[in-house]
Amino acid sequence: MIGALDTNPLVNxxxxxILRDHGVEVVTGILEQEARELNEVYFYYIRTGLPFITIKYAQSLDGRIATSRGDSRWISSEKGRRFAHRLRAQHDAIMVGIGTVLADDPLLTVRLVKGRNPLRICLDSHLRIPLNSQVLSDDGKTLIAIIDAHDIKKVEAIQRQGKEVLMVQEGANGRVELRSLMKVLAERGISSILVEGGTEVITALLKEGLANRMVVITAPLILGKGVEGIGDLGIIDVGRAIRPSSRKVKRIGEDIVFDLRF
Ligand SMILES: NC(=O)c1ccc[n+]([C@@H]2O[C@H](COP(=O)([O-])OP(=O)(O)OC[C@H]3O[C@@H](n4cnc5c(N)ncnc54)[C@H](OP(=O)(O)O)[C@@H]3O)[C@@H](O)[C@H]2O)c1
Structure with missing residues (x-):
């Protein structure tokens, strides 16, 4: 009995x-919807030639992902952070914008649970990343996506550190063109990306319609003025709000986790 046939044209x-040709009775489509949901990343990747993108962030009750000074450590609880590391281990790559690297200098590895470290990707159009950033300093894999390689010495220094600098197409906003970067990554076999912020990158992905899933960890604290999780999407009527096609809500310790699909 087969839940869902593999839509990969190579095997579909x-x-x-083959089983039928050898006299084996084969029934397909058993719990097909459930089977497709279990393999949502693979089916999306094969169908579209793009990685399945999950946006994840931790916010305060009033929707802030950092204070007005950019401090975000830590908004979620220890249990919430362990959950976030489990999510990391389930993805091929983790992506952040250069704003997050400059503000937090994150390591972006799986440390709080067992699991492999995904490729780290930083969107950094003009190669502003400091050479002593944590994502450039350890043995893990890191890819910096840029649109302008005029600082060839810096490119070479990063390459000497064993990290990759990838020149990508420039978008209309003078930044990394997200859809073409996603295509290149998919061609390299990256089928899933966990996007861990910050605001500008999350907003750009939502505007482009590139996000498939969003995991929002909401912690019971209030920050007031600060960095918003999502910026301007040009929505002026509630009727035009982005509404997820499915949603799950769960508690992790004191945090509430919204797990949404688009
Ligand atoms: N609570 C959480 O879960 C969490 C998680 C992550 C970050 N944060 C917080 O978020 C804040 C940083 O957010 P941020 O908005 O300043 O930075 P960001 O979204 O991390 O990075 C934005 C930068 O990425 C670069 N970029 C390249 N291509 C882009 C594209 N196509 N679309 C958008 N950006 C692109 C741009 O710089 P160039 O033009 O130079 O390329 C842009 O300024 C920090 O305070 C951090 O603490 C919180």
Whole structure:
């Protein structure tokens, strides 16, 4: 019994046919919807040629992901952060904008749970990343996506550190063009990306319609003026709000986690 046939054109239905040719009775489509949901990343990746993108961030009750001085450590609880590390381990890559690297200098590895470290990707159009950033300083894999390589010495220094600098297409906003970067990453076999902020990158992905899933960890604290999780999406009527196609809500310790699909 087969839940859902593999939609990869290289294999689609061939296995089932071989079984049938050898006299084995094959039934397909058993709990097909559930099987597709279980394999949502793979099916999306094969169908679109793009990685499945999950946006994840931790916010205060009043929707802030950092204070007005840019401090975000830590908004979620220890249990919430362990959950976030489990999410990391389930993805091929983790992506952040250069704003997050400059503000937090994150390591972006899986430390609080067992699991492999995904590739780290930083969107950094003009190669502003400091050479002593944590994502450039350890043995892990890091890719810096840029649109302008005029500082060739810095490019070479990063390459000597064993990290990759990838020149990508420039978008209309004079920044890394997200859709073409996603295509390049998919061609390299990256089927899933966890986007960990910050505001500008999250907003750009939502505007582009590139996000498939959003995991929002809401902690019971209030920060007042600060950095918002999502910026201007040009929505002026509530009727035009982005509404997820499915949603799950759970508690992790004191935090509430919204797990949304678009
Ligand atoms: N609570 C949380 O979960 C959490 C998680 C992460 C970050 N944060 C907080 O978020 C804040 C940083 O957010 P941020 O908005 O300043 O920075 P960001 O979103 O991390 O990075 C924005 C920068 O990325 C670069 N970029 C390149 N291509 C882009 C594209 N296509 N679209 C958008 N950006 C692109 C741009 O710089 P160039 O033009 O130079 O390329 C842009 O200024 C920090 O305070 C940090 O603490 C909180």
């Amino acid at each position: 239905g061939k296995g089932a046919q």
